Amino acid sequence: MDINWANVFDWMILLKSFITGGIICIIGQILIDKTKLTPARILVIFVTTGAILGGLGIYQFLVDFAGAGATVPLTGFGFNLAKGAIEGVEQYGLIGAFTGGVKAAAGGIAAAVFFGYIASLISKPKMKKQ
Amino acid sequence: MEKLGSQTIKFNTPPTILECASIVGPKEAQGPLAKYFDQTLEDEFWGEKTWEKAESKIVKETVNTVISKAGIASSNIDCVFAGDLLNQCISSSFGLRELNIPFFGVFGACSTFVESMSLGAICIESFAKYVLCATSSHFCSAEKQFRFPLELGNQRPPSSQWTVTGSGATILSASGQGPYITYITPGKIIDMGIKDANNMGSAMAPAFIDTLITHFNDTGRSPSYYDAIISGDLGSIGKDIVIDIAKSKGFNIKNNYDDCGVLIFDKNSQDTHSGGSGCACSGTVFSGYLFKQLKEKKLKKILLIATGALMNSTSSQQGESIPGIAHAISIEI
Amino acid sequence: MEPLESKQTYQEYVDKKSPNSPILKNCFNAFWVGGLICTIGQVILNICKERGFDTQLSGTIVSIILIGLSAFLTGLNVFNKIGKFAGAGSLIPITGFANSIVSPAMEYKSEGYVMGVGGKMFTVAGPVLVFGISASIIVGIIYLIFHTQSVTLV
Numbered sequence: 001m002d003i004n005w006a007n008v009f010d011w012m013i014l015l016k017s018f019i020t021g022g023i024i025c026i027i028g029q030i031l032i033d034k035t036k037l038t039p040a041r042i043l044v045i046f047v048t049t050g051a052i053l054g055g056l057g058i059y060q061f062l063v064d065f066a067g068a069g070a071t072v073p074l075t076g077f078g079f080n081l082a083k084g085a086i087e088g089v090e091q092y093g094l095i096g097a098f099t100g101g102v103k104a105a106a107g108g109i110a111a112a113v114f115f116g117y118i119a120s121l122i123s124k125p126k127m128k129k130q
Numbered sequence: 131m132e133k134l135g136s137q138t139i140k141f142n143t144p145p146t147i148l149e150c151a152s153i154v155g156p157k158e159a160q161g162p163l164a165k166y167f168d169q170t171l172e173d174e175f176w177g178e179k180t181w182e183k184a185e186s187k188i189v190k191e192t193v194n195t196v197i198s199k200a201g202i203a204s205s206n207i208d209c210v211f212a213g214d215l216l217n218q219c220i221s222s223s224f225g226l227r228e229l230n231i232p233f234f235g236v237f238g239a240c241s242t243f244v245e246s247m248s249l250g251a252i253c254i255e256s257f258a259k260y261v262l263c264a265t266s267s268h269f270c271s272a273e274k275q276f277r278f279p280l281e282l283g284n285q286r287p288p289s290s291q292w293t294v295t296g297s298g299a300t301i302l303s304a305s306g307q308g309p310y311i312t313y314i315t316p317g318k319i320i321d322m323g324i325k326d327a328n329n330m331g332s333a334m335a336p337a338f339i340d341t342l343i344t345h346f347n348d349t350g351r352s353p354s355y356y357d358a359i360i361s362g363d364l365g366s367i368g369k370d371i372v373i374d375i376a377k378s379k380g381f382n383i384k385n386n387y388d389d390c391g392v393l394i395f396d397k398n399s400q401d402t403h404s405g406g407s408g409c410a411c412s413g414t415v416f417s418g419y420l421f422k423q424l425k426e427k428k429l430k431k432i433l434l435i436a437t438g439a440l441m442n443s444t445s446s447q448q449g450e451s452i453p454g455i456a457h458a459i460s461i462e463i
Numbered sequence: 464m465e466p467l468e469s470k471q472t473y474q475e476y477v478d479k480k481s482p483n484s485p486i487l488k489n490c491f492n493a494f495w496v497g498g499l500i501c502t503i504g505q506v507i508l509n510i511c512k513e514r515g516f517d518t519q520l521s522g523t524i525v526s527i528i529l530i531g532l533s534a535f536l537t538g539l540n541v542f543n544k545i546g547k548f549a550g551a552g553s554l555i556p557i558t559g560f561a562n563s564i565v566s567p568a569m570e571y572k573s574e575g576y577v578m579g580v581g582g583k584m585f586t587v588a589g590p591v592l593v594f595g596i597s598a599s600i601i602v603g604i605i606y607l608i609f610h611t612q613s614v615t616l617v
Binding site: 097117 | 484522
């Protein structure tokens with residue numbers, strides 16, 4: 001299969017993705033340093049924000065602009081869930097609201113569970129050396 | 131034994147601290163006090179399958195070491211006081227289940243070492259010939275129980291402290307050449323409303339101040355009476371706070387005060403943020419470093435005040451503040 | 464002001480005494496590590512698109528690869544070092560979600576594979592799924608009410 005590497009390494013797209021992703025992470029870092037929120041709470045805030053912005057149709061603009069810079073952060077995971085739910089509703093009505101979200105995020109969830117299990121089989125936690 | 135003032139107990143025939151032993155983990159072995167410990171471990175598992183088992187083994191081996199150093203038969207020991215941080219004190223009870231000595235499990239969070247020694251000293255004054263006191267903590271098992279999985283990629287805030295891996299044990303005796311336990315001042319629970327589990331030093335500092343001042347008022351002593359006043363695990367932030375507040379209350383402890391959590395690690399090169407913590411912090415620093423200083427008469431009078439944060443992960447999830455405690459013990463030779 | 468006078472004065476005193484996190488340095492590290500992870504994701508996404516996968520599938524492939532990478536690094540005991548350096552830079556991307564599932568799975572292995580690994584796997588990431596999925600269902604229902612009255616309810 002032919003891959004046009006110039007398209008893959010389109011600097012403008014990569015730069016947009018880098019900067020957008022970086023800025024979303026800075027927001028998270030400010031939350032970590034300025035509040036006493038635990039990592040779990042910060043992840044929850046991001047995923048919920050993503051879902052709400054996705055539902056309002058705002059996050060789609062960010063995804064169109066930044067690509068992976070908007071979908072890779074956890075807000076993108078929330079967006080993906082919300083988008084899936086909306087598409088589910090369009091296809092199946094009420095049931096789609098329940099099935100659509102998880103269906104859209106199924107790959108990520110299943111991968112995390114599976115790889116987590118595999119890692120626990122072959123690896124042991126170690127003490128931080130510093 | 132008589133009561134002095136509001137909280138202090140004075141021993142008329144002061145018990146001797148016969149012998150001490152300490153075993154520490156790999157990180158403590160890289161710290162400034164490494165050479166004072168009896169044994170340092172190369173890894174945190176010590177050949178065991180889990181950290182909890184490793185911690186039990188550390189207690190067991192430390193207790194065996196102190197018994198053999200003291201040169202007495204374990205059947206002569208009248209009772210053991212021991213405790214740790216894990217739920218229901220399993221490190222102590224599992225580690226010492228084959229010891230065959232009457233056992234009292236003690237919980238005083240990180241103040242357990244001095245609490246055990248206080249209770250042990252009272253036993254010596256009333257009936258016992260030899261009493262064994264031990265305590266332990268383990269960085270990994272404590273993180274697992276109180277905080278997050280080790281492999282979680284989170285950042286520790288600058289006020290956080292590093293749980294000491296290790297165990298300290300001591301044998302108190304009714305007769306001997308000292309160092310002697312002359313006074314104990316058991317502390318009250320003090321809660322000044324600090325909720326941040328990553329800022330234990332600040333949560334425990336008010337309890338330290340309360341016990342310190344009560345001790346001086348009860349005994350009529352002043353800070354300059356002691357060669358060293360040592361707190362358990364207030365860390366560098368707690369240390370700063372108590373020097374400041376003690377001064378405002380008219381007690382200048384700046385010159386002879388230090389903290390086990392500050393002493394055990396090198397803050398800059400070991401990245402331990404505010405310093406060491408855990409039961410083993412005061413346990414190992416006393417058993418390893420301070421006891422040898424007393425024996426060599428480099429220090430003659432010390433006031434050891436171990437501090438504890440009486441919380442668990444459920445209480446902090448429910449938004450409770452952190453009650454602190456501090457027990458003081460005056461040791462002289 | 465006497466610090467130990469009341470809980471409030473003591474809290475204010477402690478806040479003044481406690482050092483702040485080096486927020487500028489942390490933000491800088493979070494920015495470039497987070498940005499880099501997203502850029503890696505973008506490269507994978509571009510390759511997928513070149514190969515003719517649709518947007519939805521490409522996004523899923525990106526997630527799976529980044530999650531696999533994060534799980535691998537967690538298993539090698541490396542991810543916590545990256546996390547300590549980068550903070551939100553590795554937490555906020557999907558890598559942090561994967562790490563928060565893999566790390567308790569490894570940690571609780573000592574309590575057995577069923578109740579340890581299986582049971583504790585979601586101690587950190589569970590809330591993310593609970594709130595994320597619940598939010599998506601609510602979004603779906605609201606969408607149903609406002610946009611598709613014509614669609615029959617099942």
